[in-house]
Amino acid sequence: MTTAENFEQSLELWPVGNCQVSALVDRRGGFVWGCVPRVDGDPVFCALMNEHEQDEGVWRFEIAGQTRVHQYYERNTAILVTELHAEDGSAVEIRDFAPRYERSGRMYRPVAYARIIRPLSGTPRIRVVLKPMHGYGEKLAPTTNGTNHMRFLVGAQAMRLSTDASIGYVLEDRFYRLEQDQHFFLGPDEPFSGNLRSEVRRMEQSTARYWKLWVRGLHIPLEWQEEVIRCAITLKLCQHEETGAIVAALTTSVPEAPGSERNWDYRYCWIRDSYYTVQALNRLGALDVLEKYLAYLRNIVDDARGGQIQPLYSVMGEGELEEGFASHLSGYRGMGPVRVGNAAYKQIQHDCYGQIVLPTAQGFFDTRLLRMADDGDFASLEEVGEMAWKMHDQPDAGLWEFRTRQEVHTYSAVMSWAACDRLANVASRLGKDERCEFWNTRADAIRATIEDKAWKKNGSEFGGHYGASFESDYLDASLLQMVELRFLKPDDPRFQSTFTAIEQTLRRGEHMLRYASEDDFGLPETAFNVCTFWLIEALHLVGRDEEARGLFAAMLGHSTQSGLLSEDLDFTTGELWGNFPQTYSLVGVINCAGLLSKPWSEVR
Template sequence: MAKKHTYDYGLIGNCSFQAHIHKNSSIDWMCWPRFDSSFIFGKLLDDKNGGEFTLFPHDKILKSDQRYLENTNILCTEITSEEGKYRITDFAPRFYQFDRYFKPLMLIRKVEPLEGSPRVRVRCKPVGDYGKIHPEQYEASNHIEYLGLEKELRLTTDFPLAYIINGESIVLNETKYLVLTYGAPLEAPLKSTCELFLEKTKLYWRGWVKNLSVSNFHQADINRSALALKIHQYEDTGAIIAAGTTSLPEADGSGRNWDYRYCWMRDAYYTLTAFNNIGHFEELERYFNYIVNISVKVEDRFQPLYGITGETALDELILDLPGYKGNSPVRVGNQAYTHVQNDVYGQVLVSLLPLYTDKRFINVERSDSLKLIKTLLKKIEDLMDEPDAGLWEFRNFAQYHSYTYLFHWAGASAAKKIGKSFNDKSIEKLADKLIKASSDKIEACLDKDRGVYTQAIGTKNLDASDLQLIMMNYLDHNSDIAKKHLKALEKDLKTKEGLFFRYKHKDDFGEPETTFLICAFWYVEALTCVGRVDEAIKTFEQLVSYSNHVGLLSEDVDAANGSQWGNFPQAYSHVGLVNAAYRISRKLDKPNFL
């Protein structure tokens, strides 16, 4: 059996940027100034030309421990060598001040000696244009400037600059600080400012977690997933990215390497459902504004995904980089923006439903945007008889997917509720028509002999996305067909570990090799819906074990050995955890539910 592969990284961020920090202290992935910009540190994909920001000991690492400060996105890495032990606290400042969030392009590293007299070697070598640009480095009075990118990078520190530039080891006998900035530099006292920002950031994240509305069922796992999801939103526009990485393969050598640093309408729907389930609405309102800004530019149809500031053209390019553990190709951009994926209209409608019907929002604020609801509903009507690429973005064939029709049905159902809320009879009438039409299409996918709904009209192939026929209440949870449907999907797609393949048939790249983690969480939800709660809990607890050392989940899991694969951490997977836990906790209906 192949050795188990895990992503040995913690993630920090502040809703402006993210950084992936290896448990050996190396920042192996960090893109500035945006999620979808070139990396300035990219050893994840190019060990030679990917830049470097490390705090390695003078001698070899004997032990490394990494953890988050409880209920924060602040990461602590403790390195033990023969000479001693030290701790690195990494964070991206985020807190509320001057009536807005302070979320600068600033990475702070606090370095503390813990035992002995460790020597550390600080190396900071940022790059640009995916490793093609190596900025000139200049030593100033208390900082190092890196020139050659769009804006100045500056490393401000109380470490001896000459030692950093010359790559020499430094005895760590007191706490030191490193502040890397893009554009606006740190123009304030170093130590006191770092400590102030650390305390404020800690208080912000802990306050944010305190406002979560969750049960005691796996509360710590929900908290960690929620914290990870939060920093996948690009707060400036409200966009929510699928992942902060590109080209981490779905399986070793598979060639299924994609750039996920964009906003998929579908992924955002599931993410916002999770935020809604845990009582956080700020993210939903920001996403609404993102959708509105996109909708005014749409002439014909919505794309499946957009850039984080609403860019429509996301041309897919292949870079001349070695890739993660030699996995090529390395892609930037994503061809899926050209695909026909008609489920998007229903997903947008269901995503926006709470803003129109939840009494915690002021309805008058949304009444002027009923035009958007009507436009989306009309698109569902126009596209009812059009095949599409489906949920999994098949590149070379189109089908009449049951999943697409499910979201036609769900979107029309959501629009009907919105129409009732605003007493708009025209919306209600069209919604009723589309609910019936989409239901007829879904029923055309029913394989009566097997008692299961198939992936698309006219195919025998099964698809894990059809678990959502149960989850979204299209099928009555207590009905025989719901239970038969679930058993048939189990028989075909489930592994003995409780993991789920998306599908097993060949696609554009052959047969899938790894399971898709959110599908297994959908399975947990479906089990819960039909009353198999004990099995749901057992499966959920197995799935949680596929997280890495700091509780982060990948996109894919190899059922054979539990290896993590795919982009990481994957918002989809953490959404699955949150929503499955919520579903179980509601079913358990414990008195201590908050």
């Protein structure tokens, strides 16, 4: 519920999309963020990043005398419903979606958005505010119009709005009485084929059917079903289906903390984030995301030719992501800068080799896949393993992407161990006994190095613990992943003492820091949401299930009304910060729900 007055930007946002384009809809039913022709393109809707120009870079419907708003998703779909209510009792309903369904033997997912607005009660008066931008907020998109359409030059292409509403009213932002359903299709610059009213409605029905059938194929836990389904749908929306890449988030430059300048562009495919995403969706049985992502990885590996893998790439596999600034955008709540590109592509992060091997290994075992991996894939994967072996004891920027220092990070070394360990498993599956022994020997050698260099047995009040790096005693939350990666078992005393140390050092009430030491920007000011979910997983592993369920409920209580989470959370105020929706955080919801839920056998 909200009023139009005193509106402040927030992360109370509702994603819609079709795995080609997406938009974030705010509490007033306005498109405030959306890029074309894909997620890393020009944000034609950019009001989220332009605090002082809320009537530019937006597409919204307003009802005269608005008093409240009610929003929800149509069950098990990515179709958003927004109801606008006015003081005179009149109301309208807006239905937002991006078309997605099978047509002519392939998936129809155009660079397009569809909106339907209909009167619910009374005699509502509305106006349409449609102000797309060009050049990262540099100027309003040049516009021409015809009898039933408007044409915009946005980004590097033209788009056309086809509608059965009055073009004159739209052009002049004029209020008018809404007496019947009206339909809006913003898509490719070409004449709309067929009857607009019937075609947009057919698109909506087909899109709803697609999502409902996709959800029906998920293996979900007994408890927290709605939360898991919403996170699963949103994770799928973060995949650029054309190539299979999975972006870390749909936005750029929402700061990790107020005024921190920790503003990063997350509209790219991090090998690490994508690994966690496909791992979570695999647990739900969403193999379509895995299959497409494996195709993306095969192209990345081919292009690397046995050399260094970058931590991130564009959704098209482009390696150079030069970091610059969108100077025409003031930033979220005016907290710039707004970054375009991400200099982390230049960093050395050795954990990425394990994060390529681990999901790819499934392709050799899972007979459900349309394309099983073969000997040729194994040969390519061994090249990745060679790099993991070569780099397992070399310094890198680590998974937290420190920009000004390098160490031999324990998490990266454990990921290198996991790469060799899983290659041995694959070799055994293929009947390659010599290669199995070869990779097992390397895995054993890396394990010995980790035990020697990362275990800190002296001067610790916790009875010893693993350090975040070989060179230092400090702790970070990624050490909790040593069980998930099968390096340690939950009852191993070394894991128990490391968990105790991490909890006492990094836990802040119901939340978890990723680390407590200073980095390139000073001390962290917010909790990192996925680390809190790692804490919940660890509590479950050590038998503290009641506490784990309590913390999980608390985290779900911080979700937006759309049921989603961003990257960070102020552990004092509970406010969400960081890019949105964050795949890491949604993965945490899915994984913890699966661990903590009562079994289905209890209802049979």
